[in-house]
Amino acid sequence: MKITHDFKKIMHDANLKCTAPRELVIALLYEKHLPLSAQDIFEQLKKKNTIDLATVYRTLASFEKAGLVKRIDLRTDTVLYELNTLHHHHIVCTHCGRVEDFDLCEVDRLMKKVASQSSHFNVVSEHTLEFFGVCTACTS
Amino acid sequence: MKITHDFKKIMHDANLKCTAPRELVIALLYEKHLPLSAQDIFEQLKKKNTIDLATVYRTLASFEKAGLVKRIDLRTDTVLYELNTLHHHHIVCTHCGRVEDFDLCEVDRLMKKVASQSSHFNVVSEHTLEFFGVCTACTS
DNA sequence: TTGAATGCAAATCGTTTGCATCTCA
DNA sequence: TGAGATGCAAACGATTTGCATTCAA
Numbered sequence: 573m574k575i576t577h578d579f580k581k582i583m584h585d586a587n588l589k590c591t592a593p594r595e596l597v598i599a600l601l602y603e604k605h606l607p608l609s610a611q612d613i614f615e616q617l618k619k620k621n622t623i624d625l626a627t628v629y630r631t632l633a634s635f636e637k638a639g640l641v642k643r644i645d646l647r648t649d650t651v652l653y654e655l656n657t658l659h660h661h662h663i664v665c666t667h668c669g670r671v672e673d674f675d676l677c678e679v680d681r682l683m684k685k686v687a688s689q690s691s692h693f694n695v696v697s698e699h700t701l702e703f704f705g706v707c708t709a710c711t712s
Numbered sequence: 713m714k715i716t717h718d719f720k721k722i723m724h725d726a727n728l729k730c731t732a733p734r735e736l737v738i739a740l741l742y743e744k745h746l747p748l749s750a751q752d753i754f755e756q757l758k759k760k761n762t763i764d765l766a767t768v769y770r771t772l773a774s775f776e777k778a779g780l781v782k783r784i785d786l787r788t789d790t791v792l793y794e795l796n797t798l799h800h801h802h803i804v805c806t807h808c809g810r811v812e813d814f815d816l817c818e819v820d821r822l823m824k825k826v827a828s829q830s831s832h833f834n835v836v837s838e839h840t841l842e843f844f845g846v847c848t849a850c851t852s
Numbered sequence: 853t854t855g856a857a858t859g860c861a862a863a864t865c866g867t868t869t870g871c872a873t874c875t876c877a
Numbered sequence: 878t879g880a881g882a883t884g885c886a887a888a889c890g891a892t893t894t895g896c897a898t899t900c901a902a
Contacts, residue, residue, distance in 0.1 A: 589901055591857060611891080624859045629892060631857095645785040645840075650891065663826060663833050672832055678822055679841070685816060686803060686843055692812055693803050696845040700785075701819070703826055705836040729876050731882060751866080764884045769867060771882095790866065 586638035593623050597631045598640070598655075606671055607644040607652030607662070646671065646702060665707035674703065726778035733767045738780070738795075746811055747784040747792035747802070786811065786842055805847035814843065 579598065583590045596617050601608065608616075610632055614625045632653050635641040642656040646664045663672045683696040690696075719738065723730045736757050741748065748756075750772055754765045772793050775781040782796040786804050803812045823836045830836075 589856065591901075593858070609891095622859085625891095626860080626893075627858055634857095643787070645787075647783070647785075647840075663830060663836060665833070666838075670832065672830060674826055674830070676822075676825060676829065682816075682818060683843060686814055687845070689816065690803060690812060690814070692810065692847045692849070693805070693843075693845050694848055694851065696803060696843045698806075698844040700787075700840060700842045700844075702840045703823060703833075703836045704838040704840075705827070705833050707832045708834055709832070711834065729881065731876075733883075749866095762884085765866095766868075766885080767883055773868095774882095 582640065586635075586640060588634060588638060592621075593627045594631055594635075596621055596623060597628060598635070601641065601653065601655045605654075607646060607654040609648070609650045609652050611650065613653075644702075645700070647704070661701045661703065663703040663705060665710055666704050667706050667710040670707045670709070672707075722780065726775075726780060728774060728778060732761075733763050734771050734775075736761055736763060737768060737771045738775070741781065741793065741795045745794075747786060747794040749788070749790045749792050751790065753793075784842075785840065787844070801841045801843065803843040803845060805850055806844050807846050807850040810847050810849070812847075 579595050580590055582598070583594065588594065597613055600613055600616055604616075610625065610628045613632075614623065614628045617623045617628070632641060636643065636653070639656055641653045644652045644654055644662070646652060646662060648669075658675070661674045663674050664670070679699050679701055683699060687694055687696045719735050720730055722738070723734065728734065737753055740753055740756055744756075750765065750768045753772075754763065754768045757763045757768075772781060776783060776793070779796055781793045784792045784794055784802070786792060786802060788809075798815070801814045803814050804810070819839050819841055823839060827834055827836045
């Protein structure tokens with residue numbers, strides 16, 4: 573099932589107008605299933621479409637505000653975005669940049685511990701967790 | 713004990729020359745004990761000293777390469793730096809920006825799990841882990 | 853019809869770099 | 878003395894913004 577089937581509903585639920593650029597961006601994020609930078613998205617899309625880099629930035633900003641995408645920091649020079657689907661984290665190869673998803677997250681338990689230990693925080697609502705290593709392809 | 717006592721040794725071990733800007737930067741990071749941006753450091757130091765913003769950037773870069781400081785991403789608009797002391801993480805108030813250290817880290821176990829589950833990574837050497845919530849001062 | 857979204861260009865801001873000068877080792 | 882570090886100014890690159898035009902609702 574392509575994301576575009578749901579596009580109208582998604583936009584409507586997010587109180588955003590259905591526009592060509594928005595559909596292009598969301599479809600690309602869905603297709604690639606990887607954290608992408610605004611530049612990445614722009615480069616990919618402009619091959620076959622008319623789209624402006626500023627529009628990509630504005631689109632990502634409104635998507636983020638609507639909770640449709642999430643900013644990811646993988647120690648790259650620029651911020652990356654990915655669809656805000658199921659909670660997951662990443663393993664990044666520090667050598668070639670390969671990114672793999674990592675679904676297992678046991679941080680919830682840890683978050684409760686954080687809250688109970690801290691004198692200034694009672695509730696910890698979010699966390700970032702990313703792993704870095706060297707992938708098998710780069711090791712051999 | 714002030715860090716400046718050890719400054720010469722630290723610089724020597726890191727193969728870096730002892731200079732006034734470097735001592736200022738390292739002393740400030742030690743004193744504040746908080747993640748600071750290059751701009752932060754520059755603003756603080758220029759009140760009482762002659763220092764250039766470019767020097768701050770270069771100092772942080774050489775410190776990072778030498779393993780003296782660590783880049784921290786707390787979802788702020790710019791990257792922050794702190795002394796690379798004992799392994800720890802942070803809890804950040806998403807309302808006022810307050811930062812608290814969090815020493816407990818049980819991610820080592822998780823890292824092994826990550827490595828064993830992944831088909832492309834055998835070794836996971838590093839991780840980032842930050843918590844976000846609203847602090848008690850902002851809740852009340 | 854109208855407010856929001858787009859494209860284009862210019863502005864902004866954090867960061868980096870070139871270069872002459874200075875300073876530590 | 879010589880390599881590396883600094884200060885200053887200019888360059889750079891990612892991101893943002895102003896504005897006229899277009900478009901979805």
